[in-house]
Amino acid sequence: MGKRVVTFGEIMLRLAPQGFLRFSQADNFDVVYGGGESNVAVSLANYGIPVDFVTRLPKNDIGECAMMEMRKRGVGVDNIVWGGDRLGIYFLETGAVSRGSKVVYDRSHSSMSDIQPGMINWEKVFEGVEWFHWTGITPAISQSSADACLEAVKAASKLGVTISTDLNYRAKLWKYGGDREAIMTELTSYCDVILGNEEDAEMHFGIKPEGAAVQTHGHDVKAEAFLSVCQQMMEKFPKAKKVITTLRGSISASHNTWAGVLYDGKQMLQTRQYQITDIVDRVGGGDSFMGGLIYGLLTYPEDDQNALDFAVAASCLKHTIKGDANLVTVDEVTKLMGGDASGRVAR
């Protein structure tokens, strides 16, 4: 089977108080294992794409749990390397209505953040692989993981593998003192497909929309404003063939609007806007978009509109699913794309 995909990044233990309890009320935590790149891998595996997740895990029960979760979802784990002290953790308090969700990171000195270039045999990993995906989180956690990421991207590029990234700016990371703009610019210059929103573009590359202001707080998220961002991105990164952004309108922590745009250097494609009125779990929303997009671009290579519509519908469904990963099938996504948003019980 062709079209093998590899994603690379950190999987973490997510500890979240049950339901909508605050941290200070919790006496147990729901356990989920996830991370930007592993979530994309799980999405792809659900859509039937052969996919391998590469990371570094500690040799203890908690590291094993993370690997077992990948295996359970049908993601390849043979290229995971073992070592280091600990699995990174993030604590998540789920928001509701006017109370936003809250994340406490506890990921310093994780096995993945201590990864060094040379630990992974990328030539072997990329054998028979068509697509490599990384995100802006990996270079944000430590200098050595930024170096390992660059090593991966260079190897993929040399072997002619299509490269995608989700810029994924995280204000709470980037604490190690690396030059964010220089690191991200070099890594992104190898990419064919770039996913990022206006905040990612501004924080990583200082790119701001010209003319129209970007409105993200109400119902009316203006796709036109992103055209300028996409055009500037294409100029800065000539290898990029497509720049994509999600359009999230945050009416409250429970109600978001959701759409996407794709710019291919010539035209700007848009999707319909979904109303997600009762969010169950928005963590991994962007990852589910990326998973849908990679699937769409691989499956409908001549029809970017269809690929984009698939990505938006997929990630719309993710907001209804607890946990980091999007546990939906191609049929469920295409049904929503086809206009059936009734949420009726299928029987």
Next chain:
Amino acid sequence: MKKVVTFGEILLRLSPPSHLRLTQATSFDLYFGCAEANVAASLSKFGLPVKFVTAVPPNELGESSLNMIRSFAVEPVATIQGKRLGIYYFEQGASERPGKVVYDREDSSFSTLRKGMIDWEAIFNDADWFHWSGITPSLSLELAELCEEALLVASRMGLTISADLNYRPKLWQYGKKANEIMPALVKHCDLLLGGIDESEIVLGVPKNENDTEDVVFANWMKSFPKLKNIVSTHRMDANASSNGISASLWNGEILLNSRRYNISHIIDRIGAGDAFMAGIIYGLITWPDDHQTALEFAVAATCLKHSISGDINLATVNEIKALMGGSGGGRVSR
């Protein structure tokens, strides 16, 4: 009444519910605890005024750990600094499968404490007892030095000092052996909880293979002349679900032995030693001239702890006295 002060690192404990293995868990029960906080909470439950000295990060987990301490009416004296609360994962054993601990406590807030950061004089000002354990000096040389700083001030101010040797082979990873560090700390103690197996490895006191407890403990008192009482628990490890437990006390003259309890269905054995420690501190304060009663109280306290989930012994003085008095039938009290 003057206060008891305990000092140590409070950890987040994550445990799969009931007897699930770590690799089966889809949720973790959440507890906060550590040897010294467990002792503090238990003593407070017995009605003694207690302070607990520690360090936690400026985030929701640090705050939650202090809230737990406060819920037991223990006064937290916490340095708020650093990045993370230490964690340990604990998988409950059963029958022939032993319990399992995975530590994840490096780079914790507590590990960033240094000499000079804590105002011991102010803390000990209204106290007359200081308790520490061998876990703190096992974490780093800096923490061993901080422990010594506390002990020097406590000694100078005339506090009674107790310690639980609490030897953990998985700790002591910073290049010093326990017996290179512990003797300088134990010499300040009036009361020590330890076992004869720890004689050489922790205290550096030689022990012959056939030496009995009274011989070994007499040697400890020669090496550490400030010691007045040495206590020890004896676990007859049937398996992870069922233990016999008893205890002994050496007061420099005679070796007292407690009655033996059979604990046939262990709910949670974490914190059992801490429950004993709190029991003996309470016992020696309450019955200063009756060491046998103090010892019986402590062993009954730890016996009850085995029936309680979590790190902390949620047993009251009355419940412990009832068990000491022979009410071991576990009948519903009504």
